[in-house]
Amino acid sequence: MRVLVIGSGAREHALVLAASHDPAVTALGCAPGNAGTAAFAETLGVDLTLPSAIAELAVSWRADLVVIGPEVPLVGGAADAVRAAGVPCFGPGADAARIEGSKSFAKEVMASAGVPTARSEVVDNPAHLDAALARFGPTWVVKDDGLAAGKGVVVTEDVERARKHALMLLDGGHPVVLESFLDGPEASLFCLVDGRTVVPLLPAQDFKRVGDGDTGPNTGGMGAYAPLPWSPPELVDEVVSTIVRPVVDELDRRGVPFSGLLYAGLALTSEGPRVIEFNCRFGDPETQVVLPLLRTPIAGLLHATATGTLAEHPPLEWSDEAAVTVVIAADGYPGKPRTGDVITGGEDEGVLHAGTRRRDDGAVVSSGGRVLSVVGVGEDLTAAREEAYARVSRVNLTGAHYRTDIAARAAAGHLAVPAR
Numbered sequence: 542m543r544v545l546v547i548g549s550g551a552r553e554h555a556l557v558l559a560a561s562h563d564p565a566v567t568a569l570g571c572a573p574g575n576a577g578t579a580a581f582a583e584t585l586g587v588d589l590t591l592p593s594a595i596a597e598l599a600v601s602w603r604a605d606l607v608v609i610g611p612e613v614p615l616v617g618g619a620a621d622a623v624r625a626a627g628v629p630c631f632g633p634g635a636d637a638a639r640i641e642g643s644k645s646f647a648k649e650v651m652a653s654a655g656v657p658t659a660r661s662e663v664v665d666n667p668a669h670l671d672a673a674l675a676r677f678g679p680t681w682v683v684k685d686d687g688l689a690a691g692k693g694v695v696v697t698e699d700v701e702r703a704r705k706h707a708l709m710l711l712d713g714g715h716p717v718v719l720e721s722f723l724d725g726p727e728a729s730l731f732c733l734v735d736g737r738t739v740v741p742l743l744p745a746q747d748f749k750r751v752g753d754g755d756t757g758p759n760t761g762g763m764g765a766y767a768p769l770p771w772s773p774p775e776l777v778d779e780v781v782s783t784i785v786r787p788v789v790d791e792l793d794r795r796g797v798p799f800s801g802l803l804y805a806g807l808a809l810t811s812e813g814p815r816v817i818e819f820n821c822r823f824g825d826p827e828t829q830v831v832l833p834l835l836r837t838p839i840a841g842l843l844h845a846t847a848t849g850t851l852a853e854h855p856p857l858e859w860s861d862e863a864a865v866t867v868v869i870a871a872d873g874y875p876g877k878p879r880t881g882d883v884i885t886g887g888e889d890e891g892v893l894h895a896g897t898r899r900r901d902d903g904a905v906v907s908s909g910g911r912v913l914s915v916v917g918v919g920e921d922l923t924a925a926r927e928e929a930y931a932r933v934s935r936v937n938l939t940g941a942h943y944r945t946d947i948a949a950r951a952a953a954g955h956l957a958v959p960a961r
């Protein structure tokens with residue numbers, strides 16, 4: 542099978558790496574890729590904002606399966622274009638990708654499907670903002686209604702800060718979503734969905750804030766681990782039956798069946814799991830910890846998802862180990878990152894590349910905010926953390942920063958789902 546992965550982050554590096562271990566894969570391509578994916582996959586050029594360019598590449602490269610990583614091409618209709626060109630594609634069409642691309646659409650689908658989530662209101666007129674803010678908080682949650690790469694959300698106990706963020710978004714022409722605050726540990730559950738059949742992967746947890754102890758602004762994700770030793774064994778079944786399955790059925794009923802990966806971002810509250818958000822694709826950095834634990838060959842699995850045959854696919858097999866990933870970010874991230882610095886010490890299968898590129902002189906240099914996603918796998922979270930941080934300590938990148946507490950509380954047994 543010739544597999545073409547679209548994207549250029551550590552998520553795509555993890556996908557390419559997993560596919561490289563699948564004996565059914567005869568050729569791997571990655572577009573646009575990065576310095577890390579280039580070791581396993583042919584690097585191909587493509588403009589991610591042009592669905593037709595992605596479809597043309599799929600045809601000219603003779604792909605048997607296209608796997609689209611990021612949300613931007615999915616929301617823009619890349620999967621529709623690839624399928625229209627006759628190539629199986631892993632990822633939802635633009636209509637179903639709205640579950641991520643529009644928070645108000647997601648809320649409306651959840652309401653129809655009876656899925657538990659935060660109470661919310663959309664504000665599109667600054668004159669209505671103060672009255673709306675008064676109906677929420679303390680602890681205000683203010684979101685950009687559209688795609689914002691994980692950075693459009695402010696969670697704050699300061700109503701002035703909430704107001705300022707909302708006005709900034711409204712000034713930029715973006716409708717704002719206000720939400721009630723959900724308390725409890727967060728979990729990410731990835732589910733493969735082929736329109737109807739739902740196959741959950743292992744649950745994971747990511748770390749959205751930039752600083753240790755969950756301080757500082759939200760980012761695209763600073764680290765993750767899987768599985769969740771503190772979560773009850775029935776969590777996955779409960780989330781599938783009360784959240785994922787009803788949403789998949791609702792989308793199907795509306796004539797926009799979801800095909801690809803439906804990512805439920807959850808708060809595990811004292812009232813049960815509640816949806817924080819849906820994403821229409823593999824999460825980054827959770828993918829970097831879920832895929833190393835998957836024993837089932839990935840290409841056949843994603844192909845079955847793309848072709849509507851998941852129901853016939855054998856049950857998934859998992860390693861009983863744990864995985865941790867620590868993101869190394871560039872100076873300045875999540876603001877404007879410093880780029881162009883040489884990276885050394887990253888030549889290791891556990892070091893996945895995100896914002897990197899190879900310079901003409903052969904040096905690998907930083908080219909984005911999240912630069913590397915360093916993975917450790919071990920018999921438990923403590924061992925996986927040790928391996929990940931040992932790898933991190935060997936990497937050199939001027940001005941880089943990373944969190945030192947990824948998976949620390951879970952490894953120490955300090956996390957629990959609140960009692961119901």
Ligand code: AMP
Nearest residue numbers: 659682691694720721722723749817818
């Ligand atoms: P989102 O972009 O919707 O995933 O939000 C980013 C992060 O903000 C989430 O991972 C949560 O940590 C936090 N967050 C978002 N919505 C809520 C909410 N309703 N209650 C509490 N925290 C939230």
Ligand code: GLY
Nearest residue numbers: 747762824825826
């Ligand atoms: N890990 C968060 C995301 O992928 O959006």
